Amino acid sequence: DIQMTQSPSSLSASVGDRVTITCRASQSISSYLNWYQQKPGKAPKLLIYAASNLQSGVPSRFSGSGSGTDFTLTISSLQPEDFATYYCQQSYSPPWTFGQGTKVEIK
Amino acid sequence: EVQLVESGGGLVQPGGSLRLSCAASGFTFSSHSMNWVRQAPGKGLEWVSYIISSSSTIYYADSVKGRFTISRDNAKNALYLQMNSLRAEDTAVYYCARVLQRPYYYMDVWGKGTTVTVSS
Numbered sequence: 001d002i003q004m005t006q007s008p009s010s011l012s013a014s015v016g017d018r019v020t021i022t023c024r025a026s027q028s029i030s031s032y033l034n035w036y037q038q039k040p041g042k043a044p045k046l047l048i049y050a051a052s053n054l055q056s057g058v059p060s061r062f063s064g065s066g067s068g069t070d071f072t073l074t075i076s077s078l079q080p081e082d083f084a085t086y087y088c089q090q091s092y093s094p095p096w097t098f099g100q101g102t103k104v105e106i107k
Numbered sequence: 108e109v110q111l112v113e114s115g116g117g118l119v120q121p122g123g124s125l126r127l128s129c130a131a132s133g134f135t136f137s138s139h140s141m142n143w144v145r146q147a148p149g150k151g152l153e154w155v156s157y158i159i160s161s162s163s164t165i166y167y168a169d170s171v172k173g174r175f176t177i178s179r180d181n182a183k184n185a186l187y188l189q190m191n192s193l194r195a196e197d198t199a200v201y202y203c204a205r206v207l208q209r210p211y212y213y214m215d216v217w218g219k220g221t222t223v224t225v226s227s
Contacts, residue, residue: 001169031211032211032212034211034213034214036152036214038152042219043202043217043218043219043220044144044152044202044214044217045217046213046214046215049207049209049211049213049215050209050211050213055215087151087152089152089154089214091211091212091213094154094157094166095154095166095168095169096142096154096157096212097154098151098152098153098154099151100151101151101152
């Protein structure tokens with residue numbers, strides 16, 4: 001199975017900060033990497049698919065990059081509604097594994 | 108509006124069975140692959156099972172293989188998850204999600220989830 005490791009597990013940031021979350025795969029997954037945002041009590045929401053493609057309707061302050069084993073999710077200017085948990089997920093081969101999540105909290 | 112609505116969750120004893128349903132609307136269900144994903148209380152997301160549009164390809168997580176069965180009825184726009192031999196560790200919110208392949212696989216629409224509690 002492909003293991004996905006996110007870092008950090010949590011972070012504190014202020015509104016307006018630039019935030020970067022990293023995700024590392026245990027083997028190459030090409031660009032089969034997606035990012036989701038989840039708020040408490042809600043379903044996950046797709047942000048980025050295929051490593052760098054912004055899902056329709058998602059603000060442009062979100063961006064993704066990387067290929068192979070190393071990926072990043074960047075929020076260019078953190079907004080109040082961005083405080084949530086973020087998950088990476090590989091869809092290169094089943095089982096489709098998620099990272100453990102990164103909780104973004106208010107500083 | 109594209110929508111997925113899960114149902115069928117509840118409280119069940121260890122060793123028991125439960126059947127989850129996911130009703131799809133607002134899109135051509137028969138053209139899309141589907142996933143079940145779960146989230147245990149206070150934990151992260153765990154992919155459970157995948158079914159292709161024609162039902163000809165199915166995958167399971169090792170944690171549920173042999174106990175859970177995914178299926179679909181394209182005429183009814185419905186996805187199912189039959190869960191047998193339930194364990195305490197199956198306690199979770201279960202989400203159904205639409206899978207797109209463009210050509211990379213990703214889940215673009217999610218239901219709100221249904222809660223399964225396995226406890227005596």
